Amino acid sequence: MWSDFRYALRTLARSPGFAVTTVVVLGLGIGANTSLFSIINGLLLNPAGVKEPDRLVAVRVKHDKLNLKSINTSAPDFADIRASRQIFSSAAILAAADFNYTAADSPERLQGARVSWQWFEVFGAEPRLGRVFRPEEDVPNANNVVVLAYATWRRLFGEDPTIVGKTIQLNQQPFKVVGVMGPDFRWPNQADLWVPFGMPPGDYTPQNRHNQYLFTVAQIRVGIPFRQADAAVKLLAQQIIQPS
16 A cells, blocks of 8 residues: 555656645545545645646545555546546546557557546547547557557657557557647657557446555646635545445
8 A cells, every 4th residue: 555655656756847736635445434534735836737727636545544644546436536527527547557569679668557438538638639538539449549648759750640540559559549649748758659558347346445555636627725625525535434
């Protein structure tokens, strides 16, 4: 769990010009135990390539009884946040993933991320070429598509303007290139590429509540103050801890 927390901190620190404005800590109980809420204030650094960063929040979990103050979320946690449409306009998850890119020469290791389909929407990031992911691509066995970072497109493909629609080999599997991001957006951690998460529906079941390995970020709706979003997350946590 501590390694997850350190990874999140490194991710924030290495992203030039960007830190999530505020971090909402979603308190969850273990058994009959309850936990308190805390708010960690981040720093707004006028990030490039991200629209309205003051509306972005990262959702974290805490278990006071285990002295775990800020860890990743689970798939059920993310589903609860995503369903809170009256507070959040969009939400997305991420898990780090590396890929072996196989070209004509020798394989190259690329730093990537598996993300749910609304990842770019949450950040307000627009592609330079092509498009971002569609909902039907964020399902198992249909997620062999990829969005390239601008630097990756430039370095490996020589800024080929016809790259969209072509197939490349990642981890010895074919992936169709559907888009290329602009030069300003490489969240998280200077990613080389992104692929859809393709999470199986069974991962959202309650028994996976404590399988907490996902970084969750959400965008607060226009006109909703942070304190209202924070209160809504607190209420949601209480409903999870003490279901009616």
